[in-house]
Amino acid sequence: MKTNRIRIKSSQEIDILKKAGKILSLIIKQVGSSLTAGMTTKDIDEKVESLIQQYGVKPAFKGYRGFPACACISVNEAVVHGIPNQRIIRKGDIISIDIGIIYEDYYSDSAVTVGVGPVNPETQRLLEVTEVALYKGIEKACASRHLSDISHAVQSYVELHGFSVVRDFVGHGIGRQLHEDPEIPNYGQAHQGPVLKEGMVLAIEPMVNMGVHRTRVLNDGWTVVTEDGKPSAHFEHCILITSNGAEILTR
Ligand code: MG
Numbered sequence: 001m002k003t004n005r006i007r008i009k010s011s012q013e014i015d016i017l018k019k020a021g022k023i024l025s026l027i028i029k030q031v032g033s034s035l036t037a038g039m040t041t042k043d044i045d046e047k048v049e050s051l052i053q054q055y056g057v058k059p060a061f062k063g064y065r066g067f068p069a070c071a072c073i074s075v076n077e078a079v080v081h082g083i084p085n086q087r088i089i090r091k092g093d094i095i096s097i098d099i100g101i102i103y104e105d106y107y108s109d110s111a112v113t114v115g116v117g118p119v120n121p122e123t124q125r126l127l128e129v130t131e132v133a134l135y136k137g138i139e140k141a142c143a144s145r146h147l148s149d150i151s152h153a154v155q156s157y158v159e160l161h162g163f164s165v166v167r168d169f170v171g172h173g174i175g176r177q178l179h180e181d182p183e184i185p186n187y188g189q190a191h192q193g194p195v196l197k198e199g200m201v202l203a204i205e206p207m208v209n210m211g212v213h214r215t216r217v218l219n220d221g222w223t224v225v226t227e228d229g230k231p232s233a234h235f236e237h238c239i240l241i242t243s244n245g246a247e248i249l250t251r
């Protein structure tokens with residue numbers, strides 16, 4: 001892909017994207033800390049919807065290609081795009097919550113995976129490795145580095161710890177659209193692809209499986225699960241490329 005297809009944001013756009021990211025980070029924190037065993041995934045989505053209303057922003061996912069809810073909520077072996085429903089959260093489950101919002105016509109997108117109650121140690125390690133892998137990728141998101149330096153950093157860290165990165169879904173540019181160029185895979189060789197520039201805004205989002213990297217989609221047409229049924233984790237931040245590294249907008 002040519003670097004010039006990646007939109008460079010103006011300082012006004014960056015101000016809006018910073019505010020959008022801040023609001024989304026507050027929503028994610030409140031939802032993440034409210035999870036308890038006995039809730040349904042639909043209850044979580046209702047909490048997300050009420051917070052979105054409270055902050056005066058709009059949900060980005062509801063209606064997106066027909067998606068029926070404000071949040072993607074993916075439990076255990078679900079990787080991404082889980083549809084909230086009557087499933088009851090139990091102790092030991094891990095819940096990936098992915099939320100997109102629109103603020104003044106600009107998008108923000110972030111995800112966390114949270115364990116409920118005591119989670120088994122190997123699953124806990126999956127959560128930690130996935131979150132650190134996100135930060136390993138963000139460390140490489142500097143002006144004049146190549147896009148694939150992010151991808152390579154994520155994959156290397158994950159595989160060093162014995163887990164696998166999902167290939168079927170990738171991170172993305174973000175701004176006036178939820179998904180802009182470039183695509184940001186979580187795997188690949190370093191020093192390939194477009195050169196990063198100040199003013200680019202990227203959603204970096206490793207999806208990490210305990211077992212095989214392959215996935216399949218359930219009959220609901222949305223929910224992506226691991227092919228081997230083992231757990232999967234997902235963390236996502238929107239970042240801005242600045243003159244001295246990445247600024248995390250959704251922290
Ligand atoms: Mg997301």
Ligand code: MG
Nearest residue numbers: 109203205236
């Ligand atoms: Mg995303």
